[in-house]
Structures are given as structure tokens and as C-alpha cells.
Amino acid sequence: MSIFEYNGSALIAMVGKNCFAIASDRRLGVQLQTIATDFQRIYKIHDRLFLGLSGLATDAQTLYQRLVFRHKLYQLREERDMKPETFASLVSAVLYEKRFGPYFCQPVIAGLGEEDKPFICTMDSIGAKELAKDFVVAGTASESLYGACEAMFKPDMEAEELFETISQALLSSVDRDCLSGWGGHVYVITPTEVKERILKGRMD
Amino acid sequence: MECVFGMVGEGFAVVAADTSAVHSILVHKSNEDKIMVLDSHKLIAASGEPGDRVQFTEYIQKNVALYQFRNGIPLTTAAAANFTRGELATALRKNPYSVNILLAGYDKETGPSLYYIDYIATLHKVDKGAFGYGSYFSLSTMDRHYHSRMSVEEAIDLVDKCIIEIRSRLVVAPPNFVIKIVDKDGAREYAWRETVKDADVAAA
Numbered sequence: 001m002s003i004f005e006y007n008g009s010a011l012i013a014m015v016g017k018n019c020f021a022i023a024s025d026r027r028l029g030v031q032l033q034t035i036a037t038d039f040q041r042i043y044k045i046h047d048r049l050f051l052g053l054s055g056l057a058t059d060a061q062t063l064y065q066r067l068v069f070r071h072k073l074y075q076l077r078e079e080r081d082m083k084p085e086t087f088a089s090l091v092s093a094v095l096y097e098k099r100f101g102p103y104f105c106q107p108v109i110a111g112l113g114e115e116d117k118p119f120i121c122t123m124d125s126i127g128a129k130e131l132a133k134d135f136v137v138a139g140t141a142s143e144s145l146y147g148a149c150e151a152m153f154k155p156d157m158e159a160e161e162l163f164e165t166i167s168q169a170l171l172s173s174v175d176r177d178c179l180s181g182w183g184g185h186v187y188v189i190t191p192t193e194v195k196e197r198i199l200k201g202r203m204d
Numbered sequence: 205m206e207c208v209f210g211m212v213g214e215g216f217a218v219v220a221a222d223t224s225a226v227h228s229i230l231v232h233k234s235n236e237d238k239i240m241v242l243d244s245h246k247l248i249a250a251s252g253e254p255g256d257r258v259q260f261t262e263y264i265q266k267n268v269a270l271y272q273f274r275n276g277i278p279l280t281t282a283a284a285a286n287f288t289r290g291e292l293a294t295a296l297r298k299n300p301y302s303v304n305i306l307l308a309g310y311d312k313e314t315g316p317s318l319y320y321i322d323y324i325a326t327l328h329k330v331d332k333g334a335f336g337y338g339s340y341f342s343l344s345t346m347d348r349h350y351h352s353r354m355s356v357e358e359a360i361d362l363v364d365k366c367i368i369e370i371r372s373r374l375v376v377a378p379p380n381f382v383i384k385i386v387d388k389d390g391a392r393e394y395a396w397r398e399t400v401k402d403a404d405v406a407a408a
Contacts, residue, residue, distance in 0.1 A: 007326070028326070028328055030322065033339070033340070033343075035320060035328065035330070035333070036320070036328050036330055039328060056324070057326040057328075058293060058296070058322075058324045058325040058326045058327075061289070061293075061325070061326070061327060062293050062325070101297060
């Protein structure tokens with residue numbers, strides 16, 4: 001089993017009309033054994049920027065701590081929050097620093113940029129950025145997630161419809177992957193509010 | 205073959221560990237205490253490589269004591285857990301410790317808590333956790349019978365159910381277990397569950 005599949009994970013980020021959604025599964029496993037069903041994969045960097053980390057849980061925790069540290073320093077120096085594009089470049093740089101001994105994580109970054117324009121991107125474990133206009137996926141269920149998102153996505157969805165679409169795409173994909181699932185965690189972010197919801201899917 | 209498990213109840217946390225010190229096919233001793241009292245209100249139940257287990261847990265214990273000397277107040281359970289994870293994570297890519305840890309503690313403000321920290325420094329706060337081959341039996345037994353806010357009697361009853369399960373179903377089941385508990389009155393040994401007593405050392 002690959003090191004990326006040791007803990008199991010599933011992540012999606014989707015773009016809507018002046019909003020975005022980011023969703024993850026909730027399982028923490030050790031290969032075939034499930035340890036917890038309330039594991040947090042999506043972290044808030046600031047009110048308009050969210051980071052999801054799939055892959056090896058220990059590296060996801062270490063990477064999150066390092067990135068929050070860098071962002072807090074940035075906030076102290078610049079007296080403002082980081083733009084999503086800037087943060088994506090920071091994550092890419094932090095990952096490439098460990099090019100020959102990498103963090104076994106695949107991050108998904110989603111945020112609202114200038115003029116409330118949603119921004120999403122993902123990258124591989126050594127920081128190769130992949131920008132997208134519609135959706136990005138990561139984790140052990142990524143192949144299923146690509147298929148489900150491609151089928152269900154439409155451009156310029158409003159927040160409620162975006163929530164429905166991303167939830168259905170997540171749940172249907174993790175049901176085909178034994179290493180991810182046990183519910184879902186969905187954040188829908190608009191310029192005015194952040195809505196966090198827990199999904200109940202197949203608990204197995 | 206080392207079995208460690210624990211759970212959180214109403215105002216307390218309980219951990220149990222087997223007490224066999226094994227080297228290949230030889231049992232050196234069957235009264236090895238693998239649950240260290242970290243400070244007045246914290247317990248570390250550790251399993252893994254024997255040398256690493258003792259070295260690492262003593263290192264954590266001394267550092268937790270140092271913090272208390274320097275700052276005049278003890279660390280919270282969450283802080284101790286995060287410190288432990290940090291040490292494991294730093295060592296992970298240099299010379300890793302092969303130690304799995306269940307850290308149980310009681311804080312006046314937040315009550316009892318249990319932290320699952322595996323050998324690659326994955327940290328997660330849990331209500332019930334287990335390591336080793338015994339986890340296949342104890343986790344399922346706890347999933348069936350555990351509910352939040354159990355009394356001490358109910359929790360010890362569940363611990364005993366797990367021990368019976370391990371003894372009857374694990375091929376090289378450890379004969380003896382130690383149970384320790386932490387609550388508002390502190391961390392202390394609760395009971396031993398022995399089926400094999402070491403022979404007394406004859407007087408010289």
C-alpha cells in the first residue's frame with residue numbers, strides 16, 4: 001500500500017458564482033483499520049482562505065502548523081491577510097523545499113481573491129500547482145471524485161446549489177473507496193458568510 | 205503483541221496495558237508497567253520498541269516536569285499531547301521512535317481527555333483508542349458497549365470485557381494487564397488483572 005493511502009482521505013473544492021465550497025471526508029484510518037470518524041482535514045487560514053490537506057495525516061498536521069506559522073508572520077509584517085494566489089505559491093515553495101524527502105500530502109487551496117473572485121488550486125506532494133476554473137480533487141478517492149465532479153458540475157452555481165452538488169459528488173465517490181468516508185465536512189464560503197455543515201453518508 | 209487501550213468516562217479517563225516484556229519467543233517478565241505517570245494528572249500508555257518506549261516516555265516526562273518548574277503551572281493535556289507529537293514528528297525523518305502512545309489526562313477546565321498518538325506522529329483526540337493486535341478486539345468491543353459519560357464501574361467493566369476478549373481470541377495473548385485511571389484526584393494505578401504471577405526471587 002502506498003504511503004499516500006496509509007490514512008485515507010478525500011477532498012474536493014468547487015467554484016460557484018462569487019462563492020466556493022470545499023469538502024472532505026471524516027475518516028482517519030491506519031491502513032484497513034478505522035481509528036476515528038471525526039478527523040478534520042480542512043483548515044481555515046483566514047476568513048476567506050481554506051486549506052485542505054489529503055494524504056499522510058502526520059505530514060498534513062506538520063504542514064498545516066508550518067503554513068499557519070508562515071501566514072501569521074506574514075500578517076504581522078504586511079498587516080493584512082494573504083491572497084489565495086500568494087498562499088498557493090507559499091505552499092508550493094514549502095513543499096518543494098523538501099523535494100528529495102517530501103511531505104506525503106496533496107493540498108487543496110480554496111479562497112476568495114480580489115473582488116470576491118473564487119480561487120481554487122491543488123498541487124502534488126512536491127508543489128506542482130494545478131489551477132482550475134471549476135473543481136479540484138485530492139485523496140485516495142480522487143479518480144471517483146474526478147468522474148463525479150465532471151458529471152455534476154455546472155458553472156456559476158449559487159451557494160445552496162453548490163452545496164448540494166459538492167455534497168453529492170463527495171458522498172457518491174467515497175462510497176466507492178474503502179479508505180475514505182464516514183461522513184463529510186462541507187464549508188461553503190460567500191463574501192458575507194462561512195457555512196460549515198456535517199454530512200451523514202454511509203458510515204462504513 | 206503489545207496491547208494498549210483506553211477510554212474517556214464521566215470525569216475520568218482510564219487506560220489499560222498488557223505487562224509482558226517480550227524478546228522474540230522469550231517472556232522476560234510479566235509485570236512490566238507500560239503506563240507511565242507523566243505528572244499528577246496525566247498518564248502515558250505506550251507500546252512499541254522497548255528501548256524507545258522507555259527512553260521516549262521518560263524524555264517527555266522530564267520535559268513536562270521542566271515546564272512546570274520553569275513556568276510554575278503544569279501543562280494542559282492538550283499541550284502535553286502536542287508537545288509529544290512535535291517530538292515524534294521532528295525525530296520522524298531523522299531517527300524515528302517506534303512508540304505508539306495513548307495520553308490520558310484530566311484538566312480542571314476541560315475535564316478528562318484521551319489523545320491517540322501513533323509512531324509516525326499522527327495526533328487525534330479520541331473517546332476511545334487502542335494499539336497493537338489487541339486493538340482488533342478491544343476497539344470492536346468498545347464500539348459495541350461504549351457510550352459517553354460512563355461511570356467508573358461501567359468503564360472498568362468494559363475494560364474487563366476487552367481483556368477477556370483479548371485473552372480468549374489473540375493467539376499469543378498477554379497474561380497480565382495493568383489498569384490506571386486519571387480523574388480530578390489525580391493519576392493512579394487502579395488494578396492489575398493477573399493470570400500468571402512471577403515467581404518470587406529467592407533470598408540470597
